[in-house]
Amino acid sequence: MAIAAAPPLKLSPYLDPQQQPRLQTEFNPIKRVPFLSSRNPLLCVCKLHRYNFKCCLPSSSSTNSVTPAQYYSFLDESYRGSRVLTNEELEKLKALESFVYLQELESGSxxxxxxxxxxxxxxxxxxxxxxxxxxxxxxxxxxxLRFFVKQYLIERRASMPHAVTLVGFYREEGGKRGEELAGTVEVCFDKRGANASPPTPTPPRNSPYICNMTVTKELRRRGIGWHLLKASEELISQMTSSKEIYLHCRMIDEAPFNMYIKAGYNVIQTDSIFILLTLQRRKHLMCKKLPVSNSFPEPDMSESAGERSTFLNPS
Structure with missing residues (x-):
């Protein structure tokens, strides 16, 4: 998928992460969370794994009043005071702060x-x-590239809580390395968080959209990409009443396509062959209708190709 920062910034290659660094960080689930948002799509797929999980979000019945000062603190300094958040947006920030998706894998957590x-x-x-x-x-x-990508992520923070960047951290069972950055994914919830220049075929602007997903190369074939996808769906089901989720998949990415089909996504539209004249790969626009009870089929870990990321050109 392509990374495109706010309107002027555009990056348009296709991503295949053959060399991704193993990054480490200390995981502290209690620490207050600042938020990042997303606009352009990088879809990744990963091999499936077991799907027992715990999704933590504050219930509406137990929600207390939210003070603007408390949640404005999650925004970058440059955005504080430049935008007035509604009570609904403040409540959504509170929900995002509390969201944690936990998954026990065969080899770790x-x-x-x-x-x-x-x-x-x-x-x-x-x-x-x-x-x-x-x-x-x-x-x-x-x-x-780091400069442009960072500018993109900073710009996207302005869309929060209408879009958000999620990160996954992995800890190997019995390992001494601590928590490692395993992957990332961006989620757009509505038209205010939608891409300024969406890839083709164009998804509905007011519908949830999953994009910009990638998994660290050394941590593939562990089900991480699959659970990044599932975590995104769980968060969407809590943040919006919309039951339709959209994403893109390049036609050449057979393994990701098969995983999306298995996860319940169907092809809605496919790029015309004339898109090749713009030096872009042809892409499928795929959609999934969330059921009342969102459950995934048994994962398949037989292939690793599905764990590769793909940038889609938004131009």
Missing amino acids: LWVRVMRIEEMDMTVGLLALSFAESMLMSLQYEAL
Whole structure:
């Protein structure tokens, strides 16, 4: 998928993360969470795994009043005071802060939650390296890519809580390395969080959209990408009443396509062959209608190709 920062910034390669760094951070689920939002799509797929999980969100019945000062603190300094949030938006910030998706895998544990400001640089590094690898670019351009990707993530923060960046951290069972950054995914909830320049075929602007997902290369074939997808769906079901979720998948990405089909997504529309004249790959627009009880089929871990990320060109 393509990364495109606010209107002027556009990156348009196709991402295939062959070399992704193993990043580490200390996981503290109690620490207050700043938020990042997303606009452009990078869809990734991963091998499926067991799907027992715990999704934590505050119930509406127990929700107390939210003070603006408390939740404005989650925004970048540059955005504080530049935008007045409604009570509904403040309540959504509270829900995002509390969201944690927990999953026990065969080889360890996975946490998925909203990205914190101090985790932005490592997330930028993961995306930039994947982006450079997909374009077959020399690593000498990595610093430039990091700059554009970071500007993109900073710009997207202005859309929160209408869109958000999630990060997944993995801890290997019995391991001594601590928590490692395992992947990231962006979720748009409505038209205010939608892409300014969406990829084709164009998804409905007011419908939830999953994009910009990638998994650290060394941690593939563990079900992480699958659970990033599932965590996104769980969060969407809590943040919006819409039951239709959209995403893109390149036609050449057979393994991701098969995983999306297995997860319940269907092809709605496919790019015309003329899209090749713009030097873009043809893509499927896929949609899933969330059931009342959102459950996934038994995962299939037989292939690793489904764990690769794909940038889609938004231009």
